[in-house]
Amino acid sequence: MPSVAKYRAESISPDDACKSFTNPETIPLHLPSALPMDMVSTIPSNFIHIETRLRILQADDSLDDLKRYLRVTMGLWDYKHANVGTSQWSGTHMFITIKTFEEKVNRCAERYRAARLVLSVLDPGGTWAVCLQELKTTDCNVSSTSRTDPEASEGRHTLSWIWLAACPVGTESGGGENVQKEIDRSKSQNSPHWSIGLKV
Numbered sequence: 324m325p326s327v328a329k330y331r332a333e334s335i336s337p338d339d340a341c342k343s344f345t346n347p348e349t350i351p352l353h354l355p356s357a358l359p360m361d362m363v364s365t366i367p368s369n370f371i372h373i374e375t376r377l378r379i380l381q382a383d384d385s386l387d388d389l390k391r392y393l394r395v396t397m398g399l400w401d402y403k404h405a406n407v408g409t410s411q412w413s414g415t416h417m418f419i420t421i422k423t424f425e426e427k428v429n430r431c432a433e434r435y436r437a438a439r440l441v442l443s444v445l446d447p448g449g450t451w452a453v454c455l456q457e458l459k460t461t462d463c464n465v466s467s468t469s470r471t472d473p474e475a476s477e478g479r480h481t482l483s484w485i486w487l488a489a490c491p492v493g494t495e496s497g498g499g500e501n502v503q504k505e506i507d508r509s510k511s512q513n514s515p516h517w518s519i520g521l522k523v
Contacts, residue, residue: 327353330362356441375445382438382455389431389463390485396424396465425465432463454488 330353355363355371356378363371403417435458442451462483 327358330358356444371445375442375449375451378438378441378445379451379455382435382442382451385431385435385438386455386458386485389428389435392424392427392431393463393465396421396428399424400465428463428465432458456484456488458485 351357354374355366356374358366399417399421403414403421435455439455439458442449442455462485
């Protein structure tokens with residue numbers, strides 16, 4: 324991009340430049356969102372448009388992944404309550420599996436928030452804001468209420484916007500088939516027979 328070469332020369336020390344050649348993956352990309360605001364105004368609008376599209380796709384993909392992992396986590400909770408008994412071994416391993424997917428949910432949420440923050444700088448008030456809304460912690464919560472709990476009424480639940488918003492670009496990837504595969508694989512890995520098979 325124009326004027327980035329001068330900015331890079333002024334902002335990077337010779338020592339950092341040498342490290343960049345050794346570890347090219349650490350070289351900063353200097354996208355428009357990473358530049359000072361006084362420089363952004365000098366950049367051609369098509370560069371800003373390119374990064375805006377990139378960030379919309381990043382947020383969209385992160386939201387799709389987040390919903391997929393939430394579905395898997397909810398499926399594992401349902402399976403645990405319906406099929407896993409009082410066995411400490413089975414219960415512990417199921418909790419570990421669920422925790423793994425909850426961490427994936429958190430990582431997806433972080434990527435989404437990072438992309439949305441950049442969009443709010445590059446294109447404040449753009450049309451993307453209609454579908455890519457603010458992601459709150461409560462939007463990522465998974466109910467672990469047992470099916471046998473009389474208070475667990477579906478009619479009392481309020482859907483988060485993430486389940487109602489239409490994707491601005493493309494459609495959700497994976498679908499129910501991939502979610503079911505994730506659940507089945509996780510259930511098989513928590514089976515005592517699967518563990519015994521590994522030891523043989």
